[in-house]
Amino acid sequence: MTLTEFSLIVGVIAIGMTYLMKKKSTHLLMSFLQNFLGVFFIVSGFVKAVDPLGTAYKMEEYFENFYYTFDESPMKAIAPIFTDMAEYAVIISVGMIIFEIILGVMLILGYKPKLTAWLFFLIMVIYTALTGFTYLNGYVPEGVNFFEFSKWGDFAESQMKVTDCGCFGDFIKISAFDTFMKNVVILFPALFFLFKSKWMHQLFSSKTRSIIVGASTLIFLVFSWSNYIWDIPVVDFRPFKVGVNIREQAKAEADAEAAVEIISYICTNKKTGEVVEIPYKQYLKEYKSYPREEWTFEQNKTEPSIPHTKISDFLIQDMDGEDFTDSILNDPGYAFMIVSKGLKKDISVEMMTVQDTTFIQDTIVQPDGSQAIVTKVGAIEPVEVEKEIYHFPEGFVKPFKEKIVPLAQAAKKAGVKTYMIIGMEDPEVAKSFAKEIGADFPIYMADNILLKTIVRSNPGTVLMHDGKILGKWHHRKLPMFDEIKAKLIR
Numbered sequence: 001m002t003l004t005e006f007s008l009i010v011g012v013i014a015i016g017m018t019y020l021m022k023k024k025s026t027h028l029l030m031s032f033l034q035n036f037l038g039v040f041f042i043v044s045g046f047v048k049a050v051d052p053l054g055t056a057y058k059m060e061e062y063f064e065n066f067y068y069t070f071d072e073s074p075m076k077a078i079a080p081i082f083t084d085m086a087e088y089a090v091i092i093s094v095g096m097i098i099f100e101i102i103l104g105v106m107l108i109l110g111y112k113p114k115l116t117a118w119l120f121f122l123i124m125v126i127y128t129a130l131t132g133f134t135y136l137n138g139y140v141p142e143g144v145n146f147f148e149f150s151k152w153g154d155f156a157e158s159q160m161k162v163t164d165c166g167c168f169g170d171f172i173k174i175s176a177f178d179t180f181m182k183n184v185v186i187l188f189p190a191l192f193f194l195f196k197s198k199w200m201h202q203l204f205s206s207k208t209r210s211i212i213v214g215a216s217t218l219i220f221l222v223f224s225w226s227n228y229i230w231d232i233p234v235v236d237f238r239p240f241k242v243g244v245n246i247r248e249q250a251k252a253e254a255d256a257e258a259a260v261e262i263i264s265y266i267c268t269n270k271k272t273g274e275v276v277e278i279p280y281k282q283y284l285k286e287y288k289s290y291p292r293e294e295w296t297f298e299q300n301k302t303e304p305s306i307p308h309t310k311i312s313d314f315l316i317q318d319m320d321g322e323d324f325t326d327s328i329l330n331d332p333g334y335a336f337m338i339v340s341k342g343l344k345k346d347i348s349v350e351m352m353t354v355q356d357t358t359f360i361q362d363t364i365v366q367p368d369g370s371q372a373i374v375t376k377v378g379a380i381e382p383v384e385v386e387k388e389i390y391h392f393p394e395g396f397v398k399p400f401k402e403k404i405v406p407l408a409q410a411a412k413k414a415g416v417k418t419y420m421i422i423g424m425e426d427p428e429v430a431k432s433f434a435k436e437i438g439a440d441f442p443i444y445m446a447d448n449i450l451l452k453t454i455v456r457s458n459p460g461t462v463l464m465h466d467g468k469i470l471g472k473w474h475h476r477k478l479p480m481f482d483e484i485k486a487k488l489i490r
Helices: 003-020 028-049 052-071 076-087 089-109 113-139 176-195 206-230 246-258 280-289 325-329 394-413 427-437 448-454 481-488
Strands: 262-269 275-279 295-301 334-340 346-365 371-391 417-423 443-446 460-465 468-474
Touching: 003 028, 028 052, 028 089, 028 176, 028 206, 052 076, 052 089, 052 113, 052 206, 052 448, 076 089, 089 113, 089 206, 113 176, 246 325, 262 280, 275 280, 334 394, 334 448, 371 427, 394 417, 394 427, 394 481, 417 448, 427 443, 443 448, 468 481
Parallel strands: 334 417, 417 443
Antiparallel strands: 262 275, 262 295, 334 460, 346 371, 460 468
């Protein structure tokens, strides 16, 4: 679904709502805008409430970008704030999601018009500034700080630090420019609400409106919690949903990318700024007229028939860096894939005594007159050295010991494999963790962002069969092996 299609659907719903409450309305345009933006905010908030961790991960990207932007500017003093905010990204995510949904409810109800108008205006100012910053980063070349305006260059999407605002979670993907313009447009009704709040319709009594707002807050707060604390998202909008064959989808995406054609070249003169778009076949004949010393080039291509997703980035390697992706995706049997985006750990340093051996090399003359170099032990002495000791929190280890390892042991008896994939980590940490939980299954590594996308649980469990995802579970909801076998393993 596109933003335009979504807006049209919301518009039709808002027209119907406005018609039904026309007797309550003193100003039809105001009522329509209340209903339209109310529904808009409720839906955009709801699809994020389905997956609050996804919004938290997006916020972490923003906070990281803000940190480096301000840390390299005269406003360096405020940079650490964003590091602190990143630590509470999940709490901020849930708070923002609930606020957005409840603001939509307040608009439709006409709850405390002046307060609602001010809150709506303030949130739109923040959203517009945020998405404007995201889009304008496309004009900031590599190595240039955002606040060095005189060094900005031509727009390039590759220069953007955050390419998707996450306004609709994974439900709808919107370009940075479209998101920014959407917010600019919504600023106009926000101002209308601010200056004409007395025109807002109000449904029900004041007490009833307060009860609805309070109840909605509680309901959606619990709903958000349920989608990451107690279980994985109730609706999966991500590419790694149950039923998807990763191997086949990755091949389809690769084939679609290979079929992309170059339509034209957009040539920009470095001195004059002149921009010329030349059809591809014509460019092949005239490229000598546009030397690279004088021109920059951008290819204008057709869109792939199947969009690129994180499935194309599904790359798994062992502790030695050897690629195991094909082995995993081409396995015709059943296998449990345990996913952990990061092993939670503390590190302490202990002194330990090791025997340090000193060797001596000497040259001796052989009986035949030739010379030979011999090595012998000079001395063996005890030496104190530092060794890192890894400690894994009990709360993190518990689901492995109580649920995942027993599942793997039961699966092994039934001939079903188990392997674990963790975020990029020191192999020694992985070995220490495997020993801690008593795991006898192999541990591989992959990109952290990929693992966050596969399952919203740390740890999470995925049942695979011949490259296809058959099931996904939060560690709190992981069934016993016999139950999984009865339902999914044939």
